[in-house]
Amino acid sequence: MQHTEQQSPAEAGSPAPEYALEARGISKSFGGFFAVKDVDLKIRRGSVHALIGPNGAGKTTCFNMLTKALQPTSGQILLEGRDISRLPTSEVAQQGLVRSFQISATFPHLTCLENVRVALQSKYGRSFHFWRSLRAVAELNERAMALLGEVGLSDSAGLAASDLSYGKKRALEIATTLALDPSVMLLDEPTAGMGHEDVEPITELIAKVGKDRTIVIIEHNLSVVSSLSERITVLKQGEVLTEGTYAEVSSNPDVISAYMGGVDEL
Structure with missing residues (x-):
């Protein structure tokens, strides 16, 4: 049928x-x-x-x-x-409909840019193409950088996720979630x-991304x-x-x- x-x-x-x-x-x-x-x-x-x-x-x-x-x-x-x-x-x-988890679900040894790019690969049906040349996914870099900018991580694009502060790790997770272009x-x-110093920035970030979702x-x-x-x-x-x-x-x-x-x- x-x-x-x-x-x-x-x-x-x-x-x-x-x-x-x-x-x-x-x-x-x-x-x-x-x-x-x-x-x-x-x-x-x-x-x-x-x-x-x-x-x-x-x-x-x-x-x-x-x-x-x-x-x-x-x-x-x-x-x-x-x-x-x-x-x-x-x-x-x-x-x-996309969910982020209480425990950060990013890849610790990949850079912030690479983490977001992996999420974008999944969105565009390329999640199993890791063996292909980086040139094949280079077109996703511009969108990945835009998403990092949206969550305030432009300056951290080349840093490994494991080197981020806890609050920035959560911001990176939100960026990877946004890469899937969720409506909810x-x-x-x-x-x-x-810590108290991270709560306010993350709260402001959620309010910001929530304007369109x-x-x-x-x-x-x-x-x-x-x-x-x-x-x-x-x-x-x-x-x-x-x-x-x-x-x-x-x-x-x-x-x-x-x-x-x-x-x-x-």
């Missing part, structure tokens, strides 16, 4: 959907234990949406399901109005392990959440506790109780 590629609403001439990414009643069980249960998410196009909650709330499991690293036990996931519930991770990334970026703890973040630093996010979904024990603006969720008694730290932590 001939396969017919499904068109997006925009390709079919329909208006773009209001939500860039949706989860409808997604659940994940391991044996009889539900790590995530009946979670609904509606991520507005062009917004920064935070997913927060105490440890064990199910945030990372949700991310894994949204990017298809884990197959949901039940529920539906829509990207740009298309059902991606059964697609593998590689196809989801090709359709514009999922950032897992982008400021985890950072939809971003979903998991983040424990609530000052970062408050400065970046337009909407916040709070999870507790695998279920949605509440959703709203930072002002709304930070004053919610159930949220305060879930964090067990009182108002000062929010």
Whole structure:
């Protein structure tokens, strides 16, 4: 049977959907234990949406399901109005949903330029052409340098990733994520392990790249959440506790109780 590629609403001439990414009643069980249960998410196009909650709330499991690293036990996931519930991770990334990880996923012994170029090779279908002459990928250098400039790493293009500060390593990871030209970026703890001096530049960088994209973040630093996010979904024990603006969720008694730290932590 001939396969017919499904068109997006925009390709079919329909208006773009209001939500860039949706989860409808997604659940994940391991044996009889539900790590995530009946979670609904509606991520507005062009917004920064935070997913927060105490440890064990199910945030990372949700991310894994949204990017298809884990197959949901039940529920539906829509990207740009298309059902991606059964697609593998590689196809989801090709359709514009890309995730960065809490632990830096760059190649430590490659230069910054080379790291971004590898990501660009993947985007343009050249990821397995490492044995070819560098001349064959030289055309990607201009785009790679532009991406490094976008994240403030132009002067570090020739440095090995292992020689970067922690904050610059995260900036490099964002550059490699941008190389895949995502419409939706999922950032897992982008400021985890950072000193105070690195948090502000990375927060500003996320705000900058988020102007043209939809971003979903998991983040424990609530000052970062408050400065970046337009909407916040709070999870507790695998279920949605509440959703709203930072002002709304930070004053919610159930949220305060879930964090067990009182108002000062929010």
